[in-house]
Amino acid sequence: MTMTAPLPHTETVARALDGATWVSPHEPEIAPAGKRPAYLLRTSFTWQPVDAPVTLAATAHGIYEAFVNGVRVGDEELAPGFTEYRAQLEVSRHDITSLMRPGTNTVAFLLSDGWYRGRHGFERRADGWGDRTALLAAVTQQGADAPLAATGPAWESRPSHVVRADLMDGQAVDMRQLDPAWFLGGGEGFAPVAPVARGDAGTARLVPPSAPPVRRIEELAPTAVTRPRAGTVVLDLGQNINGWMRLTDLGPAGTRLVLTHGETLDADGVVTTEHLRAFQFSTGTLLDAGQVDEVISAGRAGDVFEPRHTTHGFRYVQIDGVPAILDLSGARGIVVHCDLARTGEFACSDPQLDRLHEVVRWSMRGNVCAVPTDCPQRERSGFTGDWQVFVATGALLADVELFSRRWLRDLAADQWDDGRVPTVVPNPAGPQPSGIAFEDMSAGSAGWGDAAALVPWELWRAYGDAEALAEHLPTAVRWVRYAAASAAGGRHPDRVASRPEPQAHETFLWDTGFHFGEWLEPGVPPHPDPTVDHGIVATAFLHRSAHLTAVMAAFVGDDDAAAECRRIADGALAAWRAEYLCTDGTLTEETQAHYVRALAFGLVPEDLRAATAARLAELVAQADWHLGTGFLATGLLLQALADHGQVHAAFRLLTSTGHPSWLGMLDAGATTMWEWWDGVDADGRARGSLNHYSKGAVASFLHTHVAGLRLPDEPAPGQEGYRRVVVQPIPGPTLTSASSVLETRQGRIAVAWTIEDGTFRLEVDLPDGVEAQVLRPDGAFSEVRGGAHTFACAAGR
Numbered sequence: 057m058t059m060t061a062p063l064p065h066t067e068t069v070a071r072a073l074d075g076a077t078w079v080s081p082h083e084p085e086i087a088p089a090g091k092r093p094a095y096l097l098r099t100s101f102t103w104q105p106v107d108a109p110v111t112l113a114a115t116a117h118g119i120y121e122a123f124v125n126g127v128r129v130g131d132e133e134l135a136p137g138f139t140e141y142r143a144q145l146e147v148s149r150h151d152i153t154s155l156m157r158p159g160t161n162t163v164a165f166l167l168s169d170g171w172y173r174g175r176h177g178f179e180r181r182a183d184g185w186g187d188r189t190a191l192l193a194a195v196t197q198q199g200a201d202a203p204l205a206a207t208g209p210a211w212e213s214r215p216s217h218v219v220r221a222d223l224m225d226g227q228a229v230d231m232r233q234l235d236p237a238w239f240l241g242g243g244e245g246f247a248p249v250a251p252v253a254r255g256d257a258g259t260a261r262l263v264p265p266s267a268p269p270v271r272r273i274e275e276l277a278p279t280a281v282t283r284p285r286a287g288t289v290v291l292d293l294g295q296n297i298n299g300w301m302r303l304t305d306l307g308p309a310g311t312r313l314v315l316t317h318g319e320t321l322d323a324d325g326v327v328t329t330e331h332l333r334a335f336q337f338s339t340g341t342l343l344d345a346g347q348v349d350e351v352i353s354a355g356r357a358g359d360v361f362e363p364r365h366t367t368h369g370f371r372y373v374q375i376d377g378v379p380a381i382l383d384l385s386g387a388r389g390i391v392v393h394c395d396l397a398r399t400g401e402f403a404c405s406d407p408q409l410d411r412l413h414e415v416v417r418w419s420m421r422g423n424v425c426a427v428p429t430d431c432p433q434r435e436r437s438g439f440t441g442d443w444q445v446f447v448a449t450g451a452l453l454a455d456v457e458l459f460s461r462r463w464l465r466d467l468a469a470d471q472w473d474d475g476r477v478p479t480v481v482p483n484p485a486g487p488q489p490s491g492i493a494f495e496d497m498s499a500g501s502a503g504w505g506d507a508a509a510l511v512p513w514e515l516w517r518a519y520g521d522a523e524a525l526a527e528h529l530p531t532a533v534r535w536v537r538y539a540a541a542s543a544a545g546g547r548h549p550d551r552v553a554s555r556p557e558p559q560a561h562e563t564f565l566w567d568t569g570f571h572f573g574e575w576l577e578p579g580v581p582p583h584p585d586p587t588v589d590h591g592i593v594a595t596a597f598l599h600r601s602a603h604l605t606a607v608m609a610a611f612v613g614d615d616d617a618a619a620e621c622r623r624i625a626d627g628a629l630a631a632w633r634a635e636y637l638c639t640d641g642t643l644t645e646e647t648q649a650h651y652v653r654a655l656a657f658g659l660v661p662e663d664l665r666a667a668t669a670a671r672l673a674e675l676v677a678q679a680d681w682h683l684g685t686g687f688l689a690t691g692l693l694l695q696a697l698a699d700h701g702q703v704h705a706a707f708r709l710l711t712s713t714g715h716p717s718w719l720g721m722l723d724a725g726a727t728t729m730w731e732w733w734d735g736v737d738a739d740g741r742a743r744g745s746l747n748h749y750s751k752g753a754v755a756s757f758l759h760t761h762v763a764g765l766r767l768p769d770e771p772a773p774g775q776e777g778y779r780r781v782v783v784q785p786i787p788g789p790t791l792t793s794a795s796s797v798l799e800t801r802q803g804r805i806a807v808a809w810t811i812e813d814g815t816f817r818l819e820v821d822l823p824d825g826v827e828a829q830v831l832r833p834d835g836a837f838s839e840v841r842g843g844a845h846t847f848a849c850a851a852g853r
Contacts, residue, residue: 068264069113069147069259069262069263069264070259070262072111072113072147072149072194072196073113073147073192073193073194073206073259073262074194074196074203074206075194075202075203075206075208076192076193076194076203076206076207076208077192077206077207077208077209077251077252078117078190078191078192078207078251078252079097079190079191079192079207079208079209079211079213079249079250079251079252080188080189080190080191080249080250080251080252081095081097081167081189081213081214081215081249081250082095082212082213082214082247082248082249082250083095083188083250086187086188089169089173089174089175089182089183089222090174090175090182090220090222090224090225090346091220091222091225092168092169092220092221092222093168093215093216093218093219093220093221094166094167094168094215094216094218094221094365095166095167095168095189095213095214095215095216096164096165096166096167096213096214096215096216096238097164097165097167097191097207097211097212097213097249098162098163098164098165098211098212098213098238098239098241098246099162099163099205099207099210099211099212100160100161100162100163100241101160101161101163101195101204101205102159102160102161103156103157103158103159103161103197103204104158104159105156105158106197106199108197108198108199108200109151109153109197109198110151110152110153110156110195110196110197110198110204111149111150111151111152111195111196111197111198112124112129112149112150112152112163112193112194112195113147113148113149113193113194113196114135114136114147114148114165114191114192114193114194115135115136115145115146115147115148115191115192115193115262116135116136116165116167116170116172116189116190116191116192117141117172117173117185117186117188117189117190117191118167118168118169118170118172118173118174118189118190118191119134119135119136119167119168119169119170119171119172119223119365120135120136120165120166120167120168120191121135121165121166121364121365122150122163122164122165122193123163123164123165123166123239124152124155124156124161124162124163124164125155125156125157125161125162125239125240126162126236126239126240127155129150129152129155130148130150131271131272132148132269132270132271133269133270133271133272133364133392134170134270134364134365134367134392134425134426135148135269135270136148137269137270137426137427138170138171138426138427138438138482139426139427139462139466139482140465140466140469140470140481140482140483140486141172141185141261141482142185142261142469142486143261143465143466143469144261144263144462144465144466144469145261145262145263146262146263146264146265146266147192147262147263147264147265148265148269152195160241161204162239162240162241163193163195163205164238164239165191165193166216166218166365167189167191168189168218168221168222168365169182169189169221169222169223170189170223170365171184171185171223171426171482172184172185172186172189173185173186173187173188173189174222174223174224175222175223175224175225175346176223176224176436176437176484177435177436177437177480177484178334178335178336178434178435178437179334179336179337179338179343179492179495180224180334180336180343180346181484184484185484188250188252190252191207192207192262193206193207194206194207207249209248209249209251210248211248211249212246212247212248212249213246213247213248213249214238214245214246214247215245216233216234216238217229217230217231217232217233217234218365219233220350221363221365221366222346222366223365223366223367223436224346224347224366224436225344225346225347225348225366226315226317226346226347226348226349226350226363226366226368227349227350227363227365227366228349228350228351229350229351229352229361229363230351230352231306231351231352231353231354231356231359231361232309232310232352232353232354234354266458266461266462266465267394267458267459267461267462268394268395268396268397268458268459269394269395270392270393270394270395270425270426271392271393271394271395272299272390272391272392273391273392273393273395273421274390274391275302275388275389275390275391276293276294276295276297276388276389276390276391277293277387277388277389278291278292278293278294278387278389279292279293279294280292280294281384282325284324284325284326285324285326287376287377287378287379288326288374288375288376288378289374289375289378289384290321290325290326290327290372290373290374290375291372291373291375291384291387291389292371292372293370293371293372293373293389294371294727295371295389295418295727296319296369296370296371296418296419296422296727296728296746296747297369297370297371297389297391297418297421297422298367298368298369298391298392298393298421298422298423298425298432298747299367299368299389299390299391299392299393300349300362300363300364300366300367300368300389300390300392301315301317301349301361301362301363301373301387301388301389301390302360302361302362302386302387302388302390303351303360303361303362303384303386303387304360304386304387305382305383305384305386306351306353306354306355306359306361306382307353307355307378307379307381307382308353308355308379308381309353309354309355310352310353310355311352311353311355311377311379311382312350312351312352312353312377313350313351313352313353313361313375313376313377313378314348314349314350314375314376314377315348315349315350315351315373315374315375316329316347316348316373316374316376317329317347317348317349317368317369317370317372317373317374317433318332318345318347318370318371318372318373318374319331319332319369319370319371319372319433319742319745319746319747320371320372320736320740320742320746321372321740323740326374327372327373327374328742329345329346329347330345331741331742331743331744331746332345332347332433332434332745333345333434334434334435337492337493337494338492338493338494345433345434347368347369347370347433349361349363349366349368362390367392367425367432367436368432368433369422369431369432369433369434369436369745369747370389370433371727373389391421392425393421393422393423393424393425394424394425394426394459396424396454396455396456396459397454397455397799398453398454399451399452399453399454399455399798399799399800400452400453400454400759400796400797400798400799401795401796401797401798402755402758402759402762402763402794402795402796403793403794403795404758404762404763404791404793404794404795405791405792405793405794406711406788406790406791408711408719408722409710409711409758409762411722412718412719412722412754412755412758413755413758415721415722415726415727415728415729415752416449416453416729416749416752416754416755417453417755418727418728419728419729419747419748419749419752420446420449420450420453420454420749420752422728422747422749423442423747423748423749424450424454424456424459427463427466427481427482428442428443428446428447428450428459428460428463429442430442430745430748430750431731431745431747431748432747433745433747434745435745437480438463438466438480438481438482439479439480439504440467440477440478440479440480440481440504440505440507440508441479441501441503441504441507441572441575441687441688441750442687442748442749442750443460443463443507443511444503444504444506444507444510444511445503445687445688445690445691445750445753446691446749446750446752446753447460447510447511447514447515448514448517448518448691448753448756449691449752449753449754449755449756451514451515451518451519452755452756452759452760452798453755455799456515457515457518457519457521457524460511460515461515461524461527461528463481464511464512464528464531466481466482467481467507467508467531468528468530468531469482469486469487470482470483470486470487471487471508471531471534471535472487472488472499472500472538473487473488474538474541475534475535475536475537475538475539475541476499476500476505476535476538477499477500477504477505477507477508477535478495478499479495479498479499479501479504494584497570497584497586498570498572498584500538500539500542500569500570501570501571501572502539502566502571502590502593502594502596502597502598503571503572503575503593503597503687503688504572505535505538505539506535506539506597506600506601508531508532508534508535508601509532509535509536509600509601509602509604509605509608510600510601510604511528512524512525512528512529512531512532512608513604513605513607513608515528516608516611516776516777517767517771517776517777518767518777518778518800519776519777519801520771520776520777520778520779520801521777522611522612525608525611525612526612529605529608529609529612529614529617532601532604532605532608533605533609533617533620533621535601535605536598536601536602536605536621536624537620539566539594539597539598539601539602540564540598540602540624540627540628542566542568542569543563543564543565543566543567543568543594543595543598543628543631544563544564545568546568546569547562547565547567547568548567548568548589548591549587550589551567551589551591559634561627561630561631561634561635562631563627563631564595564598564624564627564628564630564631565591565595565628565631565632565635566591566594566595566598566628567589567590567591567594567595569586569594570584570585570586571588571590571593571594572584572687573588573590573593573686573688574593574647574649574685574686574687574688574689575686575687575688576686576687576731576732576733577647577649577684577685577686578682578683578684578686578715578716578733578734580686591635592632592635592636592643592644592645592650593649593650593653593688595628595631595632595635595636596628596632596653596654596657596659598624598625598628599625599628599629599632599657599659600657602621602622602624602625602628603621603622603625603629603658605617605621606618606619606620606621606622606625607770609621611773629659632659633659633661636650636654637654637659637660637664640664640667641660641664641665641666641667641668641670641671642667642668642671643668643671646671646675647675647684648672648675648676648679648683648684648685648689648693649684649685649686649688649689650689651668651669651671651672651675651696652672652685652689652692652693652696653688653689653692654668655668655669655672655696655699655700656689656692656695656696665700666700666701668700669696669697669700669701669702670701670702672696672697672702672705673697673702673705676697676705676709677705680714681705681708681709681712682709682712682714682715682716682717683709683716683717683718683733684716687750687751690750690751690753690754691750691751691753691754691756692753693709693754694706694709694710694754694757694761695756695757695760695761697709698757698761698786703786704789706757706761706786707788707789710754710757710788711788711790715733715734716733716734717733718751718754720733721733721735724736726746728746728747728749729747729748729749729750729751729752730744730745730746730747730748730751731744731745731746731748732744733751758794758796759796759798761784761785761786762785762786762787762788762791762794763785763794763795763796763807763808763809764783764784764785764786764794764796764807764809764818765781765783765796765798765805765807766781766782766783766784767780767781767782768780768781768782775827777800777801777802778798778800778801778802778805778826779802779825779826779827780826780827780828780829781805781822781826781827781828781829782828782829782831783807783818783820783828783829783830783831784829784830784831785807785809785818785833786833787809787811787816787833787851791811792810792811792812793808793809793810793811794808794809795807795808795809796808800823802823802825802826803823803824803826804821804823805821805822805823805826806819806820806821807819807820807821811851814850814851815848815849815850815851816832816833816834816848816849816850816851817846817847817848818830818832818846818847818848819844819845819846820840820844820845820846820847821843821844821845822840822841822842822843822844822845823842824842824843825841825842826841826842827839827840827841828840828841828845830845830847832847832849833849833851833852834849834850834852836849
């Protein structure tokens, strides 16, 4: 069964839950975080067949699985997902008519901590939104005056056979404690449920599903099985994923299997998770990596272990306690993430670039589990900077519009009164300081908080929904105002010391406050320090966000906001040029990343751009054709070079190997993108996450420049959402073919080129009504509209 069509509006959600009240499990003592069980909540009711559908509606503080008469309902996982629970909580409905039977029926739920009160984020604190889980559900029949069943004081609960369930730490199951009668109205050990405090019981935040849910997407059989020591088996899936393992043979009764999930092996061939231990800033200690599941067998034929109340980021699983007779041939890795439609395909004559594209896609798949996360293992948080960097690339790989819009609503709900945006969204503290020094200090960092403006902009370019633009514009405007006020509100102490009297442009120079900066540039140790002057980064982003917010405001007819943001953008541009741009096109602070932003954000006057791009190419050459960028600029680097006359440098960088480079990651065995460029060293030692997709934003260059299918940088009204495209392939020096196929709101767009016998041949296929400006490598261009078109010219390199 799959979820029924989304509820049309919030009032319908309330009607679907009519008569239901929030209830919590009977939990006289709350276990420590990471060791709490999943609880079973249930009720029984009578039903006689009527020719009308029966529907189950449900939501929770925590995550739940629903069962009717012992049969699991639906195919959603980790329901109801991860949101800013105070502002929006999704209610799913399922048609359960086929599961009903005449007479007594039982509806039951397994409820665990999930994101609501489980350990969460880079500090892995628990109870982020509350210290009690809760359930709200109702069974209704069309046309009936009252629900057949609804959560309330008559429901009962007990701890389940899931004796430990935490998204970060893992899940433990004792199959000996499982009584199938629990799901059919029988069994012992139940107690009345507990009521929920009135303050947590409001319905205004209950909303219909607004984006594809999390589902089990794919199964992977291990590609290798090793036995590094007695009783231990290591399974290699051959691919780093987000999800869990399914075991179909659990061994004789009492067998205890411990599954440790990780991304790499140590020298002895066993799983190591040392590189995934998170640093807790508030205590200065390293935390356990977690990702450990356990199962104790009941010895029953047909029992299956599949831990649906946790997820892990892993390629390898180490199973300890394996008896000699255990059959692991049925073990499978279950890939779990939001069920986003795959929309973009890329192929070319270089297998390494094809592989790079798929590695990026796998990395994205590992980080679209309910919200856009930074990594699926160590932190699993909705870091704003990561999705800001990647969303345009994501839109080339999958349909991310509704997924992103749901997250942007959380961002709006968590935005502080002064307009700053927290580093992670959803944020346990909500729209206010948390009291945790590092979290509060990092809120509002340039490049991270700019997600408030840059994500809506990229969604507008890719999908062209004016209603969405209007919805998210206020959040963008508030962010720009915050950033502008921060720029005007102070001067960096070093600048005060060197220039006691401020110059006029400094009103828009954002050189104070904490910023992550470029973050994880090669050879630059990360050092979160609020005293560092990141003005060259922050002022660039102030201009970029203010400029694009002005454009968005003009699109929706908010002339006042457009004028305000245009003034800020102009001021930030003048400030950046005055402080950081020299008359010869070089910069006062020379790094690859600063030059990339200078070109990509339009910070350099047109007459100096060639010189600026040439200097960027020199820096790349001086680095032996390796990257020197970190989180914020890597995805823009190749475009900045290619769009400003440095095509050769762009392709040499794209295809370079060694450290640091994209293909160097692949040569070292990466199946997803790494957080650090040298995530695995020559001796096989790992550091940081091996599934951080931000550096995978390079995949956009494969579509937009190698294949040549791109959107206008700033679409005019009527051009957005692929109503108008630019087709401009830039054949690499060693490539003989490339293609990009993209499913858009206008239909399927396909671009493919080949070089054969000295002739460059280009095929362009457009949906009806779509316009394209086609630029061939020989400099000729054409305007075409709809249908299939063919172009040819001499291949010259």
